[in-house]
Structure formats: C-alpha cells, structure tokens
Amino acid sequence: MKDTAKDFPLIAIILAAGKGTRFKSEKPKVLHKILGKPMIWYVKYAVSWIKPDEIVFVVGHKKEEVIKELNCDGCKFVYQEQQLGTGHAVLTAREYFKDFDGYVLIINGDTPLIGGETLKNAREYFKALIRYEGANLETYKGYRNKSIAGVMITARVPNPYGYGRVIKDGSHRVIKIVEEKDATPQEKNIKEVNSGIYLFYAPYLYDALEKLENNNAQKEYYLTDVIEILRQEEKYVYALEIPDYTEILNVNDRLQLAGVENILKQRYITFWALNGTTFHQPESTWIEFDVNLSRDVEIYQNCFLSGETSIDEGTIIEPNCIIKKSKIGKNVKILANSYIEDSVIEDNAIIGPFARIRNNAVIKESAVIGNFVEVKNSIIGERTNARHLSYLGDAEIGKDVNIGAGTITCNYDGFRKHKTIIKDRAFIGSDTMLVAPIVIGEEAITGSGSVITKDVPDKALAIERSQQKIIENYAEKRKKKVMENESS
Template sequence: MSIALVILAAGKGTRMNSDLPKVLHPVANAPMLIHALQAGQALAPERILVVAGHGFDAVQSAVATYDPDAQVVLQEEQKGTAHAVDMCRDALADFDGDVIVLFGDTPFVSSETLEKMIAAKAENAVVVLGFEAADPGKYGRLIMQGDSLERIVEFADASEAERAVSFCNSGVMLADGKTLFDLIAAIETNNAQEEYYLTDVVGLARAQGLSVTAVACDEAETMGINSRAHLAQAEAIFQARARDTLLDLGVTLQQPETVMLSFDTVIGRDTVIEPNVYFGPDVTVESGTRIRAFSHLEGCHVSRGATVGPYARLRPGAELAEDTHIGNFVEIKNAQIGAGTKVNHLSYIGDATLGNGTNIGAGTITCNYDGVMKHHTTIGNRAFIGSNTMLVAPVTVGDEAMTGSGSVITKDVPEAALALARTDQVNKHGVARKLFDLLKKKKQKLVSEAK
C-alpha cells in the first residue's frame, strides 16, 4: 500500500517567544520539523506534504533544503488539526493509499513505531498512536475495549473514571486517504474552541461501523515542544539516545555527557572520542580514528586512522585521508589533506590541497583571501613546510619541496626545491642593552607620576 506523509507545521508557537516558526527551532542542529520528516521518510512515502501557516516562506525553504520533492501547503487560518489535514485534500485527490498524520513539533516518533501503526492498519480502518503517561494530566484519553479504540475523550469532557485512564492520545493518526478525508468532511465545530478536531475522526469512524485501534509507543517519543524549556529537554533526550547508540555500535566516548552530536553524525566503530568534542552537521568519522578533547567538527570527513586535536577545528569541506594528524589549535577549511600528512601545531589550512606524507610546520598559514576572492594553495607529496611559513595563494609547492621557516611564499616552488623568502638578519651590537635601559627608565618615570 502506498503511503502519504502529512506533517502539521502551521502553529506560531507563542510560548517560544520567538520570531522563528516553532517547528524550525533546532534539535541537534536540525529543525524539529526535519526530525519528524526523517522518521516518515524511512517508510519510503510516495507523497510528503507539510502544512505550514506562520512563517510559511521560512518553513518552505527549510523543507526544500532537506527534501526538494516535499510539497508545502498553506493553511492561512488555523482552524484546528482536522482543518489543517484538510488543506491537503486537493493535493491528494489522485492518491490511492494510506495517509499518516504527524506533527512538526513532535520530533521523536520513531520509524519503528510508524511501522507498527502500518501493521495494525492491515486489520483496521483507522489507527491512532497512544502512550502510557506517567502523569496523564490534561491529555486526551484513549478509551479501549480490548484491541478496539472506542473513543477519544478530552480531559475537560472526561468522567472521573475516564480521567483515571493513563493511556493517552499523541495525535498521530493513520487511515486510508479516501476514508480520512470523507470523515474529516463530516467533522463539526461544536466545541469550546470552535475548531475542527482530528480526534473526532475516531467517533465518526465508529459510528459508520469502521474498526479503530490504537498502537502504544514510549512516552518520550510523543514529546511535544512548546517552549524553550521543552526544547532544552528535547536536546538532552536526543543527545542521550545518540550517545547510547554510538556506544552500542562500538565507539568509545570517554566522557559521554560532554560530547555533543548532530542529527546526522556518523562515527565508525573503534573510534575514540575524548571529552568536550562538538560535532556539527554533516560529519562522518570512519572507524579507528581518535578525536581528541575540545575539538569542533562540522561539514567534514575524517578517514580511518586519523587523529584530530586536541583543540582542533574542522570546518566545512575539510577532507582528511587515512592516517592524517591534525593537532592542537589547527583549523582546516575546504581543504583536502593527503594520507599520512601532519598539520600538528597552530596552523590554518584553507582552500588547499595537500599531498601524501607532507609535514606542515607550526604557525603555517595558507593566505587564501585577498579581501574579495578566495584562492587555492596546492602542496605536493612529501613536502616540508617550515614553521611560520605564509603561503600567499594562489601558489603551488611541488613534491618533496621545502620552505624555510619564516618565509613568505608568493611564487610557485618547483619539485624538490628549497624556497627561502625572508630578509637577511642584521645584528646591531649593544643596542638591546641600551634599549632595555631606556625602557626601564621610562617605566620608572610612569610609576612615579602615577603615585
């Protein structure tokens, strides 16, 4: 059966106290909406529709970044959850399959849970996702009769016996598309909010003799994010889960609670991650590497056997080949570092290609920006770049070439050549002592005047 994914993302989120639409607030460096989108994408849906209202253009742009094929539908007036789903009626008019309704501010519903709902749909017209709540509070209650969902009762309308029920409604729903839109068409606004509630689908389906059931998931999956406090809680939940997953996959986290991961971080087994390492988006680390303490990685690829850090920064476009060494206070940006090459101390390598087995001395900088344009530096295999070398791009250093420490290289260096680009040293005898005496007298005078 074909699947269409409908994600409701039209709310403003006033409790966020933000100009940013609620569903675009990030969890693990991705908008919470994208987490919901990813869970649904695991089902290989034929159609994906996102219903947006507040901040429509921003939501549309974010969705396009992650899935250009997804369609964003406008809900100009927010008249309830059923009204939001109904905005997709025309877009799904020719669709023959099941529709799953998710929420853009509920990012943790897993693909495994959605698979359970699909399995239950084989014998039911409508499937609702529920959870056993530790504190049911004012959640809507799912009233079950065996495997059958009899009704959803909102807290305000529930009897004492119904309020004692701890099986609660998440809002997530699955139904055949035609059935779902037929039922939505019959929903009325006879409630305190005068809105069209998607939960009314259950009662209408039962009235027509259709079978309805509920599938249970862990309560943490159904967490809705409505405030900055919720956002912080969601971040903590994601990080804890992601760290546990890495540990299970054979990654060593020496101090797990200090390591921050992104929604798409990939790390191979037998890698060691030391404390206080931050992984931004789009990072892949192959097996058998070591990421040392206080390093920051984003948009980069680290190959097997490499060592990064401590206090290193890998920026977007950094590509490290096998057995590379990137050391303390080194920054790599948009640069390919060849196998076995070492950049160990206090250097900046940007917009560059480095060959295999090359050594970059401390304090080396590729001067890649002229104030308007970026320029490329190429360094060959087994080259040796002396400490405090400035490589003024565009420039090429050949295989097995060498630069003298303190050189400013503005011209290409041929293969196997030694490049020296610094002025001759001049020693002025006795001048240092005289200068020190002069400076000390000046300091004493300033101290005296200050008193």
C-alpha cells in the same frame, strides 16, 4: 507478505501550519533545529520510510520559509490561512483524498522522535485488522461495509499531564479521547495518551470531516472528534500502544526542544557505541544525523561532530574538538582543541593541538599539522610537517616538506587571493613570509626570517634579510641618555 507501498495505497498528511507561540520566536516552530536539522525534517524522514504514494504538507505561518527548508521534490503543499484546529488543518488537504480509495496517515510536524519502524508497524496493524475482517487486500474494495475506520498510535507516559487520555474497550477500540481540562480525577489517572498520529480509511475520514463542528470555547475543529463521529456510525478506530513513549513527544517550547534533542543525541550515541565506537563521557558529545563512524573510533569529551562527516577506523579524537562536514581517514590523531570544517584528512595524519583546518583543505597521508597552525583551501602533501604557529592559505604543498614555525603564506593583496606552490622536499625556514603568487622548487630552502617575493629554483637557497648591525655598550649609553633627560 511483501512490504511495498503498492499493496497499501497511502497518502501522508503532515501538519506544519502552526506558529508555535510558546517558542516566542518569529521562526515557524517546525523549523527550529534539533541536532542541526529542522524538527519537521525528522518527521518527513520517518514518513518517507514507509513510502507513501503522496506526501502533503499543511503549511501556514511563513509558509514560504517552511517550503524552502523542506526542499522536498514531489511533495504537495496546501495552505491553512487560519489555524482553526487539527480537524480544520486536515480539511484543507481534503482534495488529495476526496476520491481516494486508500488510507491517510496524519501526523504532526512537531513529533521529531517518531520512528519509521513505528509507522510501518501501524500500517501492518491496520492491514492485520482488515484481514481479520475478511477484506480483500488485493482490491481494497467494499470497505464502507466494514467497521474498521482507522488506527491511532498511543503510548503510556510517566506524567500524562496535558495529554488527551485514551479511553478504549477490551478490543482496543477507542471509545473517546478526554482532554486534560475535561478529564475526571479517575480519567486523569490514565497514562495511555493520544499521540496525534492516525491512519484512517480515506472515505470514512472524508465523510467524518464533513460532519465536524466547532462547538467549543476555542471555536476550533478537532480531529479527535472524528473518532466519536465514526464510533456513532459503528466504525471504529483502534489504539496501537507503542512501548517507547518518547517517540510521541511533542515539541511546544524551547525546553521541550532541548529535551527531545538530548534524547535523539543519546539514540545516535547508543547506535554508534553498539557498532564499535568508544565514547568517553558520551553525555558531553554532540553528534548529528549525517555523521558516520567506523569501528574502533575513539571520541573524548566535549567533541562536536556535525554535517556530512565520516570518521574511519582507528581514529582518535581528543577533547574539545569540532569537526564539521569533513572526511577523516584511518588512524588519524586529532589532538585537543582542534577545528576542522569542509576538509579531508587522510590516513595516519596528526592534527593539533589547537589546529584549524577549513575551506576545502586536504591533509594528505601521514602529514602533521601542529599547534596553532591554520590551513585554508590548501593541499598539504604526504609526510609534510607544519608543526607550529603558521598560516597556510591557498597553497599547494608537496610531500616531505618542512614548514618552519611562524611561516605565513601572504595570499591576499587586498583584492584577490593568490596561490603559493611549494614542491616536494622543500625546507621553509622559521618565520618565512611567502608573498603569493610564488613557487618554491623541489628541495629549495628559505632562510629563517626571510620575506620571499620571487620564485625559488629547485635546490636553491633564498635569503632576504637586512644586514645585522651591532652597537657596543648600547645599553649603558641608552641608560645614561635617559638619566640626562630626566635631570634636565
């Protein structure tokens, strides 16, 4: 059967109103980041994977920040002014499914490990149950006479403490969900727990929500009570137990945030390792969702890869390197302790050790940027060498140029940045100061220790030095003068 949203009308509701008291933070809980993205981003990504007709976010605490961070075109937002429980949160979004003859996915915004494939499987399971009942999937009519009300994702966790235990019959129909504080010793031994992720037939959900009560110590409306209300009407929610319990882990404090982040990082490393990347000491590697690795890339310990970064075949990244939002070509060598951000490194280049490349820098093919060289907003041409202790900012440097140790492009006059142009095959002597704006011609040479303030023609030599003066026996004269001063 075809897999499209059209054959299963679906609205997704993502609950994102909570403050997250245990985080002890002014920031909304769902905006705390995991591998560089807010945790709710991962939930939105998984939900988008099954192509719902509508995605509705229930927002509350600092809703403007949440909406801005989500930046979700076409998404809908409803405001839960008071957080009165999960049932109340869904009630605030009822206008979107009040007259909807389809299905409603409900998921918490703090379950970032849930997979799109798992949500798809829940949808397919629901469809299979409907077929078993003999319903017409083409029309989606007449379900009020059927007994299938929904599907709930469950999992068996090693330590179920704090989770609602799932009690079900032999047909996988949920009888009830028992919270930790209400569970008997026998019920506490049950390891199958509620994920808080549900698929409901919308008309049944709407009717049950209207019957919710808050007869509990917290005076809250619990979504789990909907299951009991439906069961009393002989409409059942079925449990779909998934094999990987980590997918349903909630994030309620910063320790859990760190734990979930570590699991997600390991997933990424596993994926790329199985697709041809070598990781040395992978537990020390930081890698984010938007990073793309090719085959035969080799990454050593303590490396940090983030943002929309791509690394092409055969590249080696030595220990302690940071690469952010950059494109790295084939067979590049990034030596230890180098930092690259918002830049492009082309094939066969060598970077580092201890190099810094940033702000839209482009290092062309086979160029070398060596130890303690910083490149900012510059183009470094093919086969150009800048191997030692230099700063190249706002520069356009041609091919086969030699940049001597200690060279500095003096690009800032206190008010504006100015450009330095060094043309092909120029030779810049060590400790040269190039005061921009300036142009150094093809095959031009600058003498070591020069401060160059004027353009240099092609093939010319530019030298700017004070005349050297030598005073014979100066050391003896200086020593004698010091002794005389001390004795006086």
